[in-house]
Every structure is written in C-alpha cells, then in structure tokens.
Amino acid sequence: MRILVVGGGGREHALCWKISKSPLSERLLCAPGNAGTRAVAENVAVAADDAAGLAKTVRAEKVDLVVVGPEAPLVAGVGDRLRAEGALVFGPDAAGARIEGSKSFAKSLMRKFGIPTAPSRTFDSVGAAADYLESVQSFPVVIKADGLASGKGVVLPRTLAEAREAAEAMLVGGRFGDAGKRIVVEDFLRGRELSLLAATDGRTLAVLESAQDYKRVRDRDEGPNTGGMGAVSPAPAATEEVLAAATREILVRTVHALSREGIAYRGCLYAGLMATRAGPRVIEFNCRFGDPETQVVLPRLTSDLVPLLRGAAEGRLADVTELSWDPRPAVCVVVAPAGYPEASSKGEEIRGLEAAADVPDVTVFHAGTAALGDRVVTAGGRTLGVTALGATVAEARSRAYEAVGRISFPGMHYRRDIGSDA
Numbered sequence: 001m002r003i004l005v006v007g008g009g010g011r012e013h014a015l016c017w018k019i020s021k022s023p024l025s026e027r028l029l030c031a032p033g034n035a036g037t038r039a040v041a042e043n044v045a046v047a048a049d050d051a052a053g054l055a056k057t058v059r060a061e062k063v064d065l066v067v068v069g070p071e072a073p074l075v076a077g078v079g080d081r082l083r084a085e086g087a088l089v090f091g092p093d094a095a096g097a098r099i100e101g102s103k104s105f106a107k108s109l110m111r112k113f114g115i116p117t118a119p120s121r122t123f124d125s126v127g128a129a130a131d132y133l134e135s136v137q138s139f140p141v142v143i144k145a146d147g148l149a150s151g152k153g154v155v156l157p158r159t160l161a162e163a164r165e166a167a168e169a170m171l172v173g174g175r176f177g178d179a180g181k182r183i184v185v186e187d188f189l190r191g192r193e194l195s196l197l198a199a200t201d202g203r204t205l206a207v208l209e210s211a212q213d214y215k216r217v218r219d220r221d222e223g224p225n226t227g228g229m230g231a232v233s234p235a236p237a238a239t240e241e242v243l244a245a246a247t248r249e250i251l252v253r254t255v256h257a258l259s260r261e262g263i264a265y266r267g268c269l270y271a272g273l274m275a276t277r278a279g280p281r282v283i284e285f286n287c288r289f290g291d292p293e294t295q296v297v298l299p300r301l302t303s304d305l306v307p308l309l310r311g312a313a314e315g316r317l318a319d320v321t322e323l324s325w326d327p328r329p330a331v332c333v334v335v336a337p338a339g340y341p342e343a344s345s346k347g348e349e350i351r352g353l354e355a356a357a358d359v360p361d362v363t364v365f366h367a368g369t370a371a372l373g374d375r376v377v378t379a380g381g382r383t384l385g386v387t388a389l390g391a392t393v394a395e396a397r398s399r400a401y402e403a404v405g406r407i408s409f410p411g412m413h414y415r416r417d418i419g420s421d422a
Contacts, residue, residue, distance in 0.1 A: 001306065002062055004029045005041065006078070006091075007048050007069030010334075010367035010385040011291035015067060015305075016041040017363065018298045022306040029061060035376045036366025049073045051081040058087045065090065067309055068267070071288050072148055075101035079267075090199075090313045091267040096258060097287040099269075103146045103184040106285050113257035115250055117282040120186035122146070126171040129183060133163045140188045144284075145170055147179030151215070151227040152341060156188065189283065191276035194235035194242070195293050198251050198271075199308050202264045204317040205255060206308055207247055209300055209325055210238035211293040212422070217341055219417045226341040227382060230418030231332045232393065233296035237275040246273055246280040254285070266312050295365050295385040296330040331396040331419040332387040333404050337368070337378045338411025344368065344380040348409040356403040361389040361396075364403065378409060393422045 001024050005015050013036040019025050020040040031054060033043035046053040048070050058066060066082050068074055068091030077094035091097075098105045104122040109115070123129035133141070143166045145153030153176045157163035163185075170180035195213060199206045212235035217223035250271055258265045270286035270293075298305065303324040311320040338345040350369065353376060357364050368381035386403045390396030397419045404414060 001025060001064040001310070002027045002029075003306070004031060004054075004058065004061070004063045004066045005069060006031055006054060006066060006073060008032045008034045008037070009069065009291055010365045010382065011289050011294045012069040013037050013365045013367070014294045014298050015069060015289065017365070018301065018305045019067070022304045024304065024306040027061075029057070029063070031057060034366045034379070035369040035371040036364070038371065049076055049078065051076070051078045054078060055081055055085045058082060058085060064088060065310055065313060067091065069288060071097065071100050071286060074287050075148060088310070088313045089266070090309045092263075092265045092287050096263045096265040096267070099258070099285040100287040101148055103144050103284070104182060107184060107186075109254075109257055109261070110282060113253055113260075115253050115257065115282060116279060118142070118187040118189050120184050122182060122184050123167070124171070124182045126168050129167040129171065129185065130164050132185065133160060133167065136160070136163070139163065142186045142188055143167060143170070144184045144186070145176040145180040146182035146184060147176075149176045149179045152176075152225050153179055154225050189274040189276055189281055191274045192237035193283070194237045194273050194275060195290055196243075196246055196251065196271045196273060197290060197293060197297060198269050199267070199312045199317060200255050200269050201266050201312045201315045201317040202255065202259055203315070205247070205251055206317060206320065206323065207251065208297050208323070209233055210235040210243065211290065211296050212236065213290065213293055214415060214418055219415050224341055226336075228290075228292045229334045229336070229415045231292045231296045232419040232422045233293070233300055233330045236422045242275050242280055246271065250280060250282060266315065292332045292334055292385045295332045295387050299330050299363060299387055299389060300326045300328070302326050326389065328389045328391060329393045329396050329422070330387055330389050331393065331400045332385045333400045333414055333418050334382050335384040335386065335404060335407060335412055335414045336382050337380070337409070338413070340382065340413075344378070345411050346378050346380050348378045348411065350376045350378065350383065350407065350409045352407040355406040356386060359388070359399050359403040359406070362399055362403045363387050383409075383412070393419050
C-alpha cells in the first residue's frame with residue numbers, strides 16, 4: 001500500500017515509525033513531516049491543513065490510505081475533501097470531529113445518550129457565566145474553551161474570583177481566540193486520569209492499551225497546561241474493572257451515539273477519562289490519536305498497525321485479527337524549547353540525538369524539529385518525545401531520562417517526574 005500520514009509532530013513520527021515496519025507499507029509519505037519522519041518516510045512539502053494540496057498529492061502519488069494525525073485538519077473537513085476525491089481515510093469527517101472541535105457538542109451528546117461525565121453548563125455571555133459562577137457551591141471548577149486550543153484551553157480556577165477572571169479573559173479578552181468565544185463550565189472531578197484510544201469504523205471498536213499523560217508544564221503538576229509533557233503506558237488507574245466499565249459505558253455508547261446522530265465515524269476515538277469512586281467519567285474526547293500518548297502506546301504494539309488503520313477506514317474493522325502487545329511498560333519524556341508553552345524558541349541546534357537513541361529500548365520521536373543542512377534544529381512547539389520500554393516503570397523511566405540527559409540545546413526543559421506516580 002501507498003500510505004500518506006498527515007501532520008508533522010511527535011504523534012505523526014510515531015505513526016510513521018510504526019507504519020514503516022509493516023510489510024503492507026510499499027511507500028510511505030508524510031505531509032509535511034519533520035526532521036525525524038524523513039528517516040522512515042518521504043516528507044512532502046504540503047501543510048496538514050492544505051486540503052487541496054493533500055488531494056493533489058493523493059492523486060499524483062496514487063495513495064491508497066491517508067492517516068490524518070492532527071485534530072485541526074479533521075475539524076476543518078480535510079477528511080471530507082479527501083473522501084470526496086475517492087481516498088481511503090483514517091480519520092472522521094468534520095461532523096464526527098466536532099466531538100473534539102466543540103466541547104459543548106460533546107457535552108450535549110453525552111447528556112443525550114447517558115455517557116458518564118461531569119455536570120456542565122455552556123455560555124457565550126460573560127454576564128450569564130458570572131451569574132452561574134456566583135451560584136457554584138464549591139471550587140475548583142473547570143472552565144474550557146469550546147473550540148480547539150492546542151490542548152491548552154482548560155483552566156482550573158480555585159476561587160470564585162479566579163473563575164470570573166478566567167471566564168472574562170476568554171469571552172471578553174480573547175484568550176484562546178475564536179476557540180474561547182464560547183466556554184463550558186463543569187464540575188471538578190476527583191480521581192486518577194487515564195486515556196483510552198480506540199480505532200473504530202462506526203460499528204466495531206478495537207481498544208488499544210491505556211496511557212496517562214502529564215499536561216502541566218512543571219513537576220508536581222504545576223504551571224500552565226500544555227499539549228502534554230510526557231506519558232506512561234499502561235495507566236496506573238487502568239484496572240480491569242475501570243477498563244471494562246470505560247469500554248462498555250463510554251466507548252461503546254459513544255460509537256452508538258454518533259451512529260444514531262447520523263455520523264459514520266471512521267478513525268481514532270480518544271477518551272480522556274477520570275477514574276472516580278463512582279466509576280470512569282469523561283473529561284474530554286479527541287478525534288485522533290493522542291500526543292504524547294501515541295508515543296507510549298505504539299512502541300508496545302507488537303502486531304501490525306496498518307491492518308487496523310485500513311480496516312477502520314474501509315468499514316471492515318471486524319475482520320482485523322486481535323492485537324498483540326509487549327507487556328513491558330513505556331515512559332515518554334517530552335523535551336520542550338525555551339518559552340514553551342507560551343512561546344517557543346526556534347532555530348537552536350539539537351545535539352546528542354544519536355547518543356540518546358543508543359540507550360537500550362529507547363526511541364526518540366521528533367515533534368517540533370527541522371533539518372537545516374546536516375543539523376537538526378528546533379522548529380517551535382514541543383521538540384522531542386523520548387520513549388523507553390523497561391521491565392518495570394522504574395526501569396523505563398531510568399532509560400528515558402538517561403537518553404534525555406544525552407540531548408542538549410539552549411533553553412531545553414522537561415519534567416523530571418514523568419511516571420514517578422506509576
């Protein structure tokens with residue numbers, strides 16, 4: 001098969017890395033890719049949100065399967081455009097991608113079909129939001145930008161004053177831009193977080209191994225939210241009981257709900273969950289593979305990824321044989337540039353990549369990198385995801401941090417507690 005992966009981050013490098021190992025992969029392209037994907041795929045100078053350019057590439061290169069990595073192109077309808085061209089696409093159409101593109105849509109869907117989540121209210125007026133916050137009995141609460149905000153559009157105000165300030169910053173001050181013109185205010189859930197990724201063709205589910213990511217920029221979950229500073233798989237909270245309930249009450253119900261709403265969802269359904277005393281509850285849905293969760297889940301997958309992607313895209317996921325997994329845990333440590341997440345330095349040379357990859361059972365996934373002649377430099381956003389497998393979480397952590405210690409560039413920073421609670 002000729003396969004095109006759309007995107008240029010760490011998730012897309014992990015997807016290309018895994019797809020390149022498949023005997024079904026005859027030719028692998030990545031648009032636009034990064035300095036890491038070029039080692040396992042042919043980078044194509046087409047932006048991930050350039051639907052016309054992607055369609056042209058599909059036709060010119062006779063692509064058999066398109067795997068769309070990021071959420072923004074899916075929400076914008078790239079999947080619809082490529083399907084209209086006759087392409088086979090792993091990734092939902094714009095209607096299905098609303099499950100991530102609009103928090104209020106996702107909440108409405110969950111209420112309608114009895115999918116467990118935190119109680120919430122939606123507002124597009126700061127006055128109405130302020131009046132509601134005055135009635136809240138306990139803090140913290142969770143305030144989310146309704147639209148896409150690169151994983152950063154969530155605030156956890158601890159007091160009424162902080163909540164009113166956050167609501168005003170989004171609705172009036174333009175924080176998060178158009179994404180924050182509508183907000184969702186929901187109850188704060190207490191428990192342990194986990195992420196479940198599942199491939200689906202709209203009728204059948206293939207649930208992947210669990211993961212837990214770390215959103216805050218600094219150790220001990222301090223500082224602003226980011227796109228994710230690391231991950232571990234399996235998630236500590238993913239007991240058999242939690243996984244069974246999450247699959248039955250959340251993933252299956254959600255696929256049924258989408259189908260009943262007339263949405264043929266073909267792609268990855270990501271459920272960000274909180275394991276509470278009352279059972280798992282949905283924090284958020286994503287319409288694509290998680291980042292950096294993909295970087296710890298795929299290294300544990302020992303079976304071929306391509307039949308899973310193709311089966312979901314073709315509507316024949318039930319024909320795919322059972323997945324097999326490496327029982328060893330995986331830990332990913334994200335290395336970020338100076339200023340991240342508020343801003344990101346660019347053009348800094350990254351040293352030590354080969355030395356890091358020499359650590360046993362370590363894979364270095366590139367995210368915000370670019371090739372500049374013989375050098376690899378930072379290109380904005382998170383820079384690298386350093387993933388290690390180990391017989392125990394402690395061993396995986398040790399290997400990941402040993403590899404990170406061999407990498408250097410000006411201003412680099414990373415959390416030092418990824419996986420320590422596992």
